[in-house]
Amino acid sequence: xxxxxxxxVLLLITLTLIYWLLLAYSRSxxxxxxxxxxxxxxxxxxxxxxxxxxxxMAQYETSLRRKLLWLVYVLPIAVLTVLILVMNVQW
Amino acid sequence: MRCVKATFWTLVVLVVVGFLHYTxxxxxxxRVVGTYQQRVDIGGWTRVFWSGSSKTQITQVNRDVQFIQxxxxxxxxxxxxxxxxxxxxxxxxKFDTATLxxxxxxxxxxxxxxKWAVVTHYGWRMDMLSIFPNAISVKAVAxxxxxxxxxxxxxxxFVLAAIALLIRAMWRQFRERSIDxxxxxxxSRLDEVGYRAEAAGERARGRWARLKQRLFGxxx
Numbered sequence: 001x002x003x004x005x006x007x008x009v010l011l012l013i014t015l016t017l018i019y020w021l022l023l024a025y026s027r028s029x030x031x032x033x034x035x036x037x038x039x040x041x042x043x044x045x046x047x048x049x050x051x052x053x054x055x056x057m058a059q060y061e062t063s064l065r066r067k068l069l070w071l072v073y074v075l076p077i078a079v080l081t082v083l084i085l086v087m088n089v090q091w
Numbered sequence: 092m093r094c095v096k097a098t099f100w101t102l103v104v105l106v107v108v109g110f111l112h113y114t115x116x117x118x119x120x121x122r123v124v125g126t127y128q129q130r131v132d133i134g135g136w137t138r139v140f141w142s143g144s145s146k147t148q149i150t151q152v153n154r155d156v157q158f159i160q161x162x163x164x165x166x167x168x169x170x171x172x173x174x175x176x177x178x179x180x181x182x183x184x185k186f187d188t189a190t191l192x193x194x195x196x197x198x199x200x201x202x203x204x205x206k207w208a209v210v211t212h213y214g215w216r217m218d219m220l221s222i223f224p225n226a227i228s229v230k231a232v233a234x235x236x237x238x239x240x241x242x243x244x245x246x247x248x249f250v251l252a253a254i255a256l257l258i259r260a261m262w263r264q265f266r267e268r269s270i271d272x273x274x275x276x277x278x279s280r281l282d283e284v285g286y287r288a289e290a291a292g293e294r295a296r297g298r299w300a301r302l303k304q305r306l307f308g309x310x311x
Contacts, residue, residue: 003177003178003179004178006178007178007179021261025260025261025264025265028265028268029264032264032268080184083182084184087183087185087186087187087227088184088186088187090190
C-alpha cells in the first residue's frame with residue numbers, strides 16, 4: 001500500500017505543477033491576443049488599453065477554456081483507472 | 092566544440108530511445124513451452140531490472156520469481172520473468188501475475204502440435220546480466236505469422252511528441268513575453284548610453300575641428 005500512496009502523491013504533485021504551468025501559458029496567450037486585438041482596432045473606441053486587457057482577462061477567468069484546464073487532473077486519472085481495470089480484469 | 096555538442100546530443104538521444112525501448116510494450120509471437128519458479132538473488136545495480144513495487148520486493152536480497160519459457164517461430168528460445176509491477180515503475184499496474192502464470196501454463200505446447208500465442212512484455216533479455224523481460228499478458232493467436240499492431244506504443248509516442256511540442260511552445264511564449272522584454276530594456280538602455288557617448292564624441296570632434304581650423308587655417 002506504501003507504493004500506492006507514493007504514486008498518488010507523486011501524481012498529484014506532477015499534475016499540480018503541469019496545471020500551474022499550463023495556466024500561466026494559457027493566460028499569457030490570452031493576454032497577448034488581447035493586446036494585439038486592442039492594437040489592431042483603429043476604427044472604434046475600445047477604451048484605454050489597460051482596462052480593455054484587464055476586462056478581457058477577467059472574462060477569461062470565468063470562461064470555458066479556463067475550466068477545461070481541470071482536464072489536466074481528470075484525464076490522466078481517468079486513463080490510469082481504465083488502464084488498471086484493463087490490465088487486471090479478465091474479459 | 093562541435094564534437095562535444097554532437098557527442099552530448101547523441102548520448103541524450105541514445106538514453107531517451109533506450110529508455111523508451113525498455114519501457115514500452117512489445118509483442119512476441121511465441122510458443123510457450125514451460126513455466127517455472129526460481130529463487131533469484133537480487134542485488135547490485137541490476138536490481139533496477141527487477142520489480143520493486145512492494146516492500147518485500149524492495150527489501151529482500153533474494154526472492155521467488157516466476158518465469159515463462161517460450162520459443163519463437165525462428166526457433167530461438169526466450170525466457171520472460173513474470174512479476175507484478177504493482178503501483179511502481181513502469182506503470183503497467185500489473186497485479187495478475189498468478190493469473191498470467193495459469194494462462195501461460197494453459198498455452199503450453201510441443202513442436203509437433205504447436206499452440207501460438209502473443210506475449211506482450213517490456214524489458215530486455217541479457218544473458219550476461221541475467222535480466223529478463225517482464226511478461227504483461229499472453230493471448231492465444233491463430234498462427235506464427237500473425238501481425239500485431241502496437242497501438243499502445245503508437246498512442247504513447249504520439250502523446251509524448253505532442254507534449255514535447257507543447258513544452259516547446261510554452262518555452263517560446265515564456266521567452267517572448269518574460270525574458271526578451273528584460274533584455275530589450277537593457278539593450279535599449281545600453282543603446283541610449285551609446286548614442287549619448289557618440290553625440291558627445293561628435294561634439295568634441297566638432298570643437299577639435301574648429302580649433303584646428305582656427306589654428307592652422309583650414310579644416311582637414
